[in-house]
Amino acid sequence: MKRINNKKARKRYKPPTMDDVAELAGVARSTVSNAINDTAPVSKEVKERIFKVIEELQYKPNNLARGLRSNRTQLIGLIIPDINNPFYSEISKGIEKYMNQKGFSVVLCNTDYDLAQEKKYLDKLIQVNVDGLIFITGEQDLNLIAEIHEKSNTRIVFTDRSNSFNNDIPIITIDHKKAMKDMTKYLIELGHKNIAYISEPTSMKTLRDRLEGYKEAFRETGISINNSLILIESVLQTNKIKRGYEITSNFLAQSPLIPTAIITTSDLLAIGAIKAIREKGYRVPDDMSVTGFDDIETASYICPGLTTIKQPLSKMGTLSAKVLVELINGNPVEEKQIILEHQLIARESTCRVKQK
Amino acid sequence: MKRINNKKARKRYKPPTMDDVAELAGVARSTVSNAINDTAPVSKEVKERIFKVIEELQYKPNNLARGLRSNRTQLIGLIIPDINNPFYSEISKGIEKYMNQKGFSVVLCNTDYDLAQEKKYLDKLIQVNVDGLIFITGEQDLNLIAEIHEKSNTRIVFTDRSNSFNNDIPIITIDHKKAMKDMTKYLIELGHKNIAYISEPTSMKTLRDRLEGYKEAFRETGISINNSLILIESVLQTNKIKRGYEITSNFLAQSPLIPTAIITTSDLLAIGAIKAIREKGYRVPDDMSVTGFDDIETASYICPGLTTIKQPLSKMGTLSAKVLVELINGNPVEEKQIILEHQLIARESTCRVKQK
């Protein structure tokens, strides 16, 4: 409203209201409402008359008014770190698709892993009166979540990760510890002993779990762990590929011990790592095997195809959405923790260790 | 509302309203409104009192009520084909970021290139009372758009593409014809003559323009075009990499003439193409150069690095958002067509043609 002085003001088109429909159909407004929402029986003839008028007028209920009255906006919030990361975009796509089918609209919130942003979005979404929200993040402020959970109309579902399972917010994820254990054992079975581990920050529970899985695999096979091969990022950030490249580059440049395999905690990290490895003159997988995590689409198309852990991303999205809709509809959700199956996908980026 | 029979009904927390604030501050509701929105002068003392109460009560204005009254929801719609495609997700990220800064929330709509879905989303967004929307699509129903433009409160901005420039809807894009001409000439200068062209459907104007650029490059350099090397997809679809792989695979299997270079209309297509080329036993770029389009992040990390046309994706998003906000604020937008600069990025997937 800063400038009203643009002469070409848009002609204010007034869309038809429920009153218009009621009048033209010769019934009361509440009858129209009942006809539309099936909230009370309406005779067949009246119904027909009403829907004819609706068709003629191209009447569309005003969601704002509806929401104000009924406390239901058919809006849900989606808080994710980075929509430009295929891991999140694929989950998001699943969520959006399901929600759209169920008549909800999805408000997208991109945090760039910033805790302050998360808080701001949380506030914003409440103010938008979303019926619920799906939260994918590592660094949640649990107090804040609890407060929201209690003080607003908003239902919450976590996807992929949560820092604690001690509340009753549903979470859809996989068994990260098991997954990484599978991967590590797979490499060990290929004869690898010096296996580097490049991880995003273990401030996130999923990543703590994975590290645990890595270690457990060593323990169970009786191979000793070399801590100098474990590299943990300290800060969450968006440019995963670049970070994978940098970490690996630095590591290879200074480590006295060159591993025969590198495990990373995401496909993007792995893509960066492979580039760094090659630049140092090593071949993948002949000199060094590399593994990713997630199984994003590109993982199977890059060269060499990336050995990785497949997370059912789309399904995770769909399920999260489904659970949230149940919650919104007031249906009880028995299973608070939904743990989906992962799968080790062996491609060309890993091979049996060569004679040393 | 299907089942009310879950006993564990949530305790209905009632957030404070503007009336609560007014009462506690000992002023009229309208004064609170004026204080918050700066819509009329309010004395300093009263203002302080009001904001103190707001802080205490943790009062947040209800957007629904606000929107119902003022016809402003601070919601905008984003209609895109595929959030899981880095091209769109990067633009989307730019849009979301800018909009968030400006106090808007973004409603995400993913069409999967389906025209019917686009229509549904358009309706839905109007019903949600978005203040405006950004539309990225090839197959828009122009009548529908015109209708919306006229009959709703909704402002529209196109990003990347539009089938016609004959209306006054702003569009943010690059010069696709020029871009593809640049790329083609670049290959010609490297000595290539038999350059295949793999394109997504030319039902989209941007892709018609690019094809035109390809042809013009040949014309201007006096090299004859071989139509059997031009392959146009007939249907828009999401799985670009897979399609790139299939098209290239089929083409190489049956074409009597094997080109020394392949131009594709997107990086994803190129990634698929490279895989197919290798499977047929050719090397990239030694036997066959390959080019992409867009310059998504992975383009520089795959092996070989992909020669491509850089589109300023993030900027396109930001600018689209900016224009839309101007429109919403009633500010005149002089420049309806914003054509941004592209850039040819030469990487390792192309090289000088070898002696034949």
Place this chain on the structure above:
DNA sequence: ATGAAAGCGCTAACAT
């Protein structure tokens, strides 16, 4: 500078 009052378009409780 502040207050009173109307009403945005709808749902829901109640009455008929």
Place this chain on the structure above:
DNA sequence: ATGTTAGCGCTTTCAT
């Protein structure tokens, strides 16, 4: 089965 009525929480005249 249908109508009447009272708000939901806010912005926006219009008075004062």
